[in-house]
Amino acid sequence: MLQLNFIRDNKDLVIERLKVKNFKTPQESIEKLLDLDNLRRDIQKQLDDNKQKQNAIAKEIGMLFKQGNKEEAESKKAQTSTLKANEKELQEKHSSLETQIKNLLLSIPNLPHKSVPNGKGEEDNEVVAMIGTIPQMSEDCLPHWDLCKKYDIVDFDLGNKITGAGFPVYKGKGAKLQRALINFFLQEGENDGYMEIQPPLMVNEASAIATGQLPDKEAQMYVVTADNFYMIPTAEVPVTNIFRDTIVDKKDLPIRRCAYSQCFRREAGSYGKDVRGLNRLHQFDKVEIVCIDSPEHSYEQLEVMKKHVGGLLDKLGLPYRILRLCGGDISFTSALTFDFEVYSAAQKRWLEVSSVSNFESYQANRLKVRYKDDNGKMQLCHTLNGSALALPRVVAALLENNQTKDGIKIPECLQKFTGFDIIN
């Protein structure tokens, strides 16, 4: 969430930026927030004064008891009764205000970076780069779901039987291809300085709140009700939460982590051809990269991460484009996001395989990840993350783009992990 101090000092700027994000009620929300905060501080002052008086009396009573002056001590006790009654009332007001302020703050999204274009939805995203050449396919080329069936490498019907839609079963070379991609991505991550993490696949409520999945996206997560755990929608959640409530040493920055995990998403409200085949799943595999750094370096790190993601796609030989997301399409918690989309030649469409974001201090404020700056002052870190990469759509594009009459060619960078160079 945003920092209250910052909002207080930059009211007009905040309202202006929220408009770019298409936030419905910037003016009202911010003004209400500041009003509540003023009230809260006023009450806090009263509460502190009250407490101070009580503390003073308690101390006196303690002294009197020590001196053996019991009578006077007893008589002093009466003095606190009105103070206590008063305190209770103030306390209630104060905590009610605090909850209101917190809820309001949680409902306000991150401010978009100044480079974020205006826009309503994905049609307004800005294409900043287009890399590779779009393959010319023959008329009889197959979409990946047909290829999966033809070579018996991903079985959607079997997944339906065992669990339900969106839980495919990978078989034989299909399973091996998955394993190869995971290993390739993790190896590339390590090569670029990301320490590998194997995180829990379920997290508690505190973790889900800290990275912003709660309360915003509760309906998108699978909930394990018996123990009040949440299946992770991305490794970002457990990996970023490693640093929750920590003060990191400035000389350890930047912190880089990568993790392979399976990801679980309910995708409530998704229908139609978007969900065909591997395009949208309830369970999928992904390697995630996470970076934590100081505010002055976070945008350099964003570039470093973009380069890493682009490098993966280069090596896989997939044509891709990079989008700068517009205010209307950027996620709730992000300040600046670049999406990577690969071209899937048989479907003739772009598929998102990575999203690289700088959250600035928005997540860090909830997480309380801080460092001491050169003046010894506590500062919030900036957090960043990106997919590197999400598997299913990469597989979809690889299958479609690399199909030949002899079979599906495996990119060279994967062959040492697959042990084969063609699926036939």
Added chain:
RNA sequence: GGAGAGUUGGCUGAGUGGUCGAUAGCGGCAGUCUUGAAAACUGUUGACCUUCACGGGUCCGGGGGUUCGAAUCCCUCACUCUCCGCCA
């Protein structure tokens, strides 16, 4: 799942109702000494809210309660450890 014991500042570890935000040691930082370093000695060393500042307030796993006063007593939840049971 059953029984018991714990959870204190960066770490170790005292404190079991009254100047306790908390003894002490380690670690960290600064200084003295030294050509420099180490050692030794001296000092310093938590976070958060509020205030221009002085100051005030909160925090001893989380939440609630008892009391004039709680790290200390009670309730509750979470976690850790030991033993038993079950089990990959």
